[in-house]
Amino acid sequence: MKPLRIGMIGYGFMGRTHSNAYSQVNHFFKNEYQPVLQAVCARDKEKVQAFADNWGYASVETDWKQLLKRDDIDVIDICTPNNLHKEIAIAAAQAGKMILCEKPISMNVAEGEEMCSAVEKAGVANMVWYNYRRVPAVTLAKQLIDEGRLGKIFHYRANFLQDWTINADVPQGGAATWRLDAGAAGSGVTGDLLAHCIDTAIWLNGGIKDVTAMTETFVKERVHAETGKKTPVKIDDACSFLCHFENGSLGLFESTRYARGHKALYTLEINGENASLRWDLHDLHRLQYFDYRDDGIVRGWRSIHVSDADQPYMKQWWVPGLQIGYEHTFIHQVADFLKSLETGEPAHPNFRDALETQKVCDAVLQSANHRSWVTI
Numbered sequence: 194m195k196p197l198r199i200g201m202i203g204y205g206f207m208g209r210t211h212s213n214a215y216s217q218v219n220h221f222f223k224n225e226y227q228p229v230l231q232a233v234c235a236r237d238k239e240k241v242q243a244f245a246d247n248w249g250y251a252s253v254e255t256d257w258k259q260l261l262k263r264d265d266i267d268v269i270d271i272c273t274p275n276n277l278h279k280e281i282a283i284a285a286a287q288a289g290k291m292i293l294c295e296k297p298i299s300m301n302v303a304e305g306e307e308m309c310s311a312v313e314k315a316g317v318a319n320m321v322w323y324n325y326r327r328v329p330a331v332t333l334a335k336q337l338i339d340e341g342r343l344g345k346i347f348h349y350r351a352n353f354l355q356d357w358t359i360n361a362d363v364p365q366g367g368a369a370t371w372r373l374d375a376g377a378a379g380s381g382v383t384g385d386l387l388a389h390c391i392d393t394a395i396w397l398n399g400g401i402k403d404v405t406a407m408t409e410t411f412v413k414e415r416v417h418a419e420t421g422k423k424t425p426v427k428i429d430d431a432c433s434f435l436c437h438f439e440n441g442s443l444g445l446f447e448s449t450r451y452a453r454g455h456k457a458l459y460t461l462e463i464n465g466e467n468a469s470l471r472w473d474l475h476d477l478h479r480l481q482y483f484d485y486r487d488d489g490i491v492r493g494w495r496s497i498h499v500s501d502a503d504q505p506y507m508k509q510w511w512v513p514g515l516q517i518g519y520e521h522t523f524i525h526q527v528a529d530f531l532k533s534l535e536t537g538e539p540a541h542p543n544f545r546d547a548l549e550t551q552k553v554c555d556a557v558l559q560s561a562n563h564r565s566w567v568t569i
């Protein structure tokens with residue numbers, strides 16, 4: 194097997210999901226390439242060493258620029274807050290490294306454009322971790338749509354609801370709450386949560402033409418974890434938008450961190466002329482499907498338990514009837530990336546694909562600011 198030496202930057206939530214994926218992928222998917230946990234990088238030497246020991250990384254770095262200089266690293270995996278994606282990705286491309294970058298690709302479209310130019314100029318393989326495409330039930334939805342089973346699509350609806358920032362005492366900034374600091378995150382729920390919904394939507398239902406949005410920041414000031422001072426909150430706490438897709442269907446998206454009782458409720462529903470689909474992250478192994486062409490006496494919503502060997506990704510796992518979970522979506526993404534290196538076919542979503550999502554995010558925020566429709 195050919196080693197693929199990983200240098201991962203950031204070891205938080207995503208650092209763990211990615212490390213698990215690299216460790217597991219070859220046990221389940223046959224590939225020419227084998228990820229090797231070569232180095233992990235973060236600023237605190239003691240903490241990053243503890244992470245490396247736990248996951249089996251061979252070495253640590255405390256400065257990502259040093260990591261990029263090493264010639265024993267093939268892939269740079271960017272798992273840092275959003276404000277670091279651009280600088281690291283461009284430098285990694287210039288160093289000739291393959292790049293796996295967490296989503297959203299960038300803080301805004303201008304940064305994303307620069308990142309796309311850099312990887313294309315360097316000719317390095319690249320991918321962005323929009324992992325929800327690799328939930329088998331969502332991949333099955335894509336298959337059913339591509340087979341034409343839904344017919345003409347009329348409606349696309351998606352929500353991503355959380356409730357962890359309702360308390361006004363939650364600070365902004367710092368290690369745990371950088372998502373509330375516009376300087377680190379770029380935006381609030383739009384880039385953090387809706388970006389996932391938009392990526393899946395474009396993949397399933399095609400491009401988005403125009404949007405009209407509203408955003409709200411319910412808690413206007415929060416203590417900044419780094420300075421201890423109360424400072425204005427500049428992220429969107431909630432965002433809803435309407436859109437037209439290029440295929441003529443209408444889109445309705447909502448995300449908030451103020452939906453009491455919801456932790457990570459990502460749902461989507463697609464209504465076509467012949468059939469509808471519905472999916473829910475809290476029950477991620479099921480795809481709800483209604484087909485109007487069924488015989489009238491048995492027509493109704495069916496709940497497909499996506500666990501059979503002929504359903505996407507599932508023959509690599511256990512036996513029919515046994516489901517898999519969230520962490521597997523990252524394993525699937527690594528497996529598809531390794532396959533792309535073998536075949537020479539680019540893995541998706543790549544930087545260009547992720548830039549399309551970024552364009553919609555920027556248009557949504559612009560529309561909310563100007564209270565008007567914005568063409569993508």
Ligand SMILES: NC(=O)c1ccc[n+]([C@@H]2O[C@H](COP(=O)([O-])OP(=O)(O)OC[C@H]3O[C@@H](n4cnc5c(N)ncnc54)[C@H](O)[C@@H]3O)[C@@H](O)[C@H]2O)c1
Pocket residue numbers: 202203204205206207208234235236257271272273274275277295296297322323324368369385
């Ligand atoms: N694909 C998904 O579903 C998903 C889910 C969560 C987060 N994300 C994305 O992943 C990225 C990281 O999010 P997270 O939840 O893992 O955050 P996190 O706060 O858990 O981890 C961030 C890591 O970056 C490190 N870091 C920060 N500045 C650094 C620097 N200058 N040099 C080296 N390391 C540095 C921190 O030490 C930490 O280990 C973000 O872009 C986020 O949007 C994606």
